Amino acid sequence: MINHHLSDKLLMAYSAGSLPEAFNLAVATHIALCDECRARLASFDALGGVILEEASAPDVSMESSALSATLERVKTGKPTPRARQTAPQDALLPAPLRDYVGDPSHIRWRSLGGGAKQMILATTEQATARLLLIPAGTKVPDHSHGGLELTLVLQGAFADEHDRFGRGDIEIADESTHHQPIAEPGEDCICLAVTDAPLRFRGLLPRLAQPFLGI
Amino acid sequence: MGDMFDIARPSHTARQAVEAADKIFAERETKRRGKRQPAVSAANGLEWVTLLRKVADAQDTDAFTALFEHFAPRVKAFLIKSGADHAMAEECAQDVMVTVWKKAAQFDPSRASVATWIFTIARNRRIDMLRRDRRPEPEDLSWGPDEEPDQLDILSLQQESDQLAAAIAQLPHKQRVMIERAYFGDLTHSEIADETGLPLGTIKSRIRLALERLRHSLS
Ligand SMILES: [Zn+2]
Numbered sequence: 001m002i003n004h005h006l007s008d009k010l011l012m013a014y015s016a017g018s019l020p021e022a023f024n025l026a027v028a029t030h031i032a033l034c035d036e037c038r039a040r041l042a043s044f045d046a047l048g049g050v051i052l053e054e055a056s057a058p059d060v061s062m063e064s065s066a067l068s069a070t071l072e073r074v075k076t077g078k079p080t081p082r083a084r085q086t087a088p089q090d091a092l093l094p095a096p097l098r099d100y101v102g103d104p105s106h107i108r109w110r111s112l113g114g115g116a117k118q119m120i121l122a123t124t125e126q127a128t129a130r131l132l133l134i135p136a137g138t139k140v141p142d143h144s145h146g147g148l149e150l151t152l153v154l155q156g157a158f159a160d161e162h163d164r165f166g167r168g169d170i171e172i173a174d175e176s177t178h179h180q181p182i183a184e185p186g187e188d189c190i191c192l193a194v195t196d197a198p199l200r201f202r203g204l205l206p207r208l209a210q211p212f213l214g215i
Numbered sequence: 216m217g218d219m220f221d222i223a224r225p226s227h228t229a230r231q232a233v234e235a236a237d238k239i240f241a242e243r244e245t246k247r248r249g250k251r252q253p254a255v256s257a258a259n260g261l262e263w264v265t266l267l268r269k270v271a272d273a274q275d276t277d278a279f280t281a282l283f284e285h286f287a288p289r290v291k292a293f294l295i296k297s298g299a300d301h302a303m304a305e306e307c308a309q310d311v312m313v314t315v316w317k318k319a320a321q322f323d324p325s326r327a328s329v330a331t332w333i334f335t336i337a338r339n340r341r342i343d344m345l346r347r348d349r350r351p352e353p354e355d356l357s358w359g360p361d362e363e364p365d366q367l368d369i370l371s372l373q374q375e376s377d378q379l380a381a382a383i384a385q386l387p388h389k390q391r392v393m394i395e396r397a398y399f400g401d402l403t404h405s406e407i408a409d410e411t412g413l414p415l416g417t418i419k420s421r422i423r424l425a426l427e428r429l430r431h432s433l434s
Contacts, residue, residue, distance in 0.1 A: 008411050013404040014350075016397050017338045021348040023404070032353035035430065039423040042326055043415040048338065049331030050380045051398040052286075055293040062287045063305055070283060070309050071276060074316040079271050082320050084359040084433075096351040124348050148404070 004169040006030055006037050008044075010150075015044035022127035025096060026150040026170070026194040032094035033168040092154055097192060101131065109133060116140075127196040134158065134183040134191070147197030149173045156189035158182060260373035263329035271319035279316060282329070287312050290337045296399045297341050307344050311337050321357060325364035325425035328376035341400070362432055368425045375418040382414045 006014075006027060013019045014027040031038045093104045100121040101107060109117035115135035123129050134140055136156065150170055157166040160179040165171055173179070183189035266282050269275035290311045294304035314336050322332050342350055358364060383391065390412070396402050 007409070008413075009404060009407040009409060012397055012407050012411060013402075015338075016400060016402075017342050017347065017350055018397070018400050018402065019348065019350075019404055021350070024348060024350045028351045028353050035426050036423065038353065038356075039419050039426055040415075042331075042422045043419040045327065045335055046331045046376055046379055046418055047383070047394065047413065047415065048334040048398050049328050049376065050383045051395055052289055052293050052334040052337065053330045053380060054395075055296060056289045057292045057295075060288055060292040060295060060304075062291060062308065066287060066305065066309055067280060067283050070287075070312050070316075071279070073309075073313050074279070075276075077317060078274060079319040080317055080321070082357055082360045095354040099351065126348070 002034050002036070002166075002168040004163065004165055004171060005034065006040070006170060007172055008040075010172070011037065011041050011044050012047075015041060015048055020126035020196065021123040022121070022129035022194045023148075023150065023196075025100060025121070025123065025129050026152055026192055028096035029094050029192055030152055030168065030170045032096055092190065094154075097154075100129070107131060114138065127194055129192065129194045132189075132191045132193050134189040136183055136188050137185040138183055140181045140183070146175065147195060149177075149193065149195040149197075151194075152192040154190045154192060156187040157184045158189050158191070159184060260328050260330075260377045261370070264324045264369065264373060267315075267319055267322055267329050268324075270316060271322070282315065283312050286315070286330070286333050290333065293334075293337055293399070294341055294344070296395075297345070298400065299341070299344060303344060307340050308337075311340050314340075321355075323357060323364055323425075323429075325368035325372050325428075326422050328373060331376065345400075347400075356426070356429055356433070358429065358432065364425060365428055368421070368428065372418070372421050372425060375421050379414065379418050 010019070010023070010027055014024060019027065031041055090098060090104055093101055098104065100123075101119065108119050109131075110119065111117055115138060117133040119131045121129040121131065131154075132140075132151075134156075140158065150172055151165070152170045153165045153167050155167060157164060158181040159165070160181040162179075163171075164184075165181075263282065263285075266275075266278040269278035270282070287308050291304045291308040294307055295301065299307065311333065315333060318336070322329070327335075339350070341347070383394070386394075393402070393408065394413070397407055
């Protein structure tokens, strides 16, 4: 049961195609796990359909040869038939994320100290995406956020002063969020964390650790 | 607007449903006279679905031509408003229409209007064209080759799409401009309003139901 969803503005920006790659990845991964947001996204795409219908401008028309050129390109091919989805569901990594991480049994973790680990994913520079592993029962360093940060739980759960986040839940945090999430006991917590600004840690030790975070 | 199309599911055949939908469209058209015209005329949604299906099932070039004449200039205008020059927009609009042909069988009319579906193709082409950030997508869910979405789901979704177009046409000018700027790629995430206040609840619920039926068929 997913309780924490994407915001309208994230869905609208994703539908419009104007988010940085790392945020696109977080949105797509949540939607892979959440049919409620899949339907919400489809409703924002419907809005895009309305905008496309209205986009006609009196001075814009296709060139006179356009239709025949297009028919020439399609006449050799039948439309691709529908196929059943056969891709196996991975227990940890939904499809969009698998393309970035590779083999889920060989995640290239780097230690962050205290048992925590991360793997930075290759995206464009405006925002950073990484997998985070927080050992069961341990605290995530107390930090505030310089910009927008999305944290999507893939395994285990974490909780802060206000809420609990389990698989599929996404936390949307910004400058005003100060919290100290703790991974629940039992299973190590693995998250996809995306941010458009470096995290600012507030405790002394985490600040010392920050150079090792590579962000 | 609400549910103008609540027909009890088991007691109606698909044909009766089409007739009922035609009647509702006709009534709505009468009601609308004298009011401001929305950009999409009421019955269009279903007509485009029929034409696209002819392309998918029979490679019908007449049907494709009708789709091309309506949508290609709109895709081109959409790309120009998104920052492309005329030559690039022309080339990409043709590419989009080639994709429409190739992927016609993948279109699911219980979850999108034809305009919506073509919008998603045009958006993706624009991202390539302008070398914008890569946009990973969730895996596509689709009906297998031997099943079809429910006829009533198709009718309600197409009708809901037409109603959405009418509702957007009624929004205050300022709000419509905001939506257009967002979809032409002029607004960043942080520039989009927190509360968009858009009338998307009903169409979302329709899509949600269609998704549930699809999930059920997949399991
Ligand atoms: Zn969700």
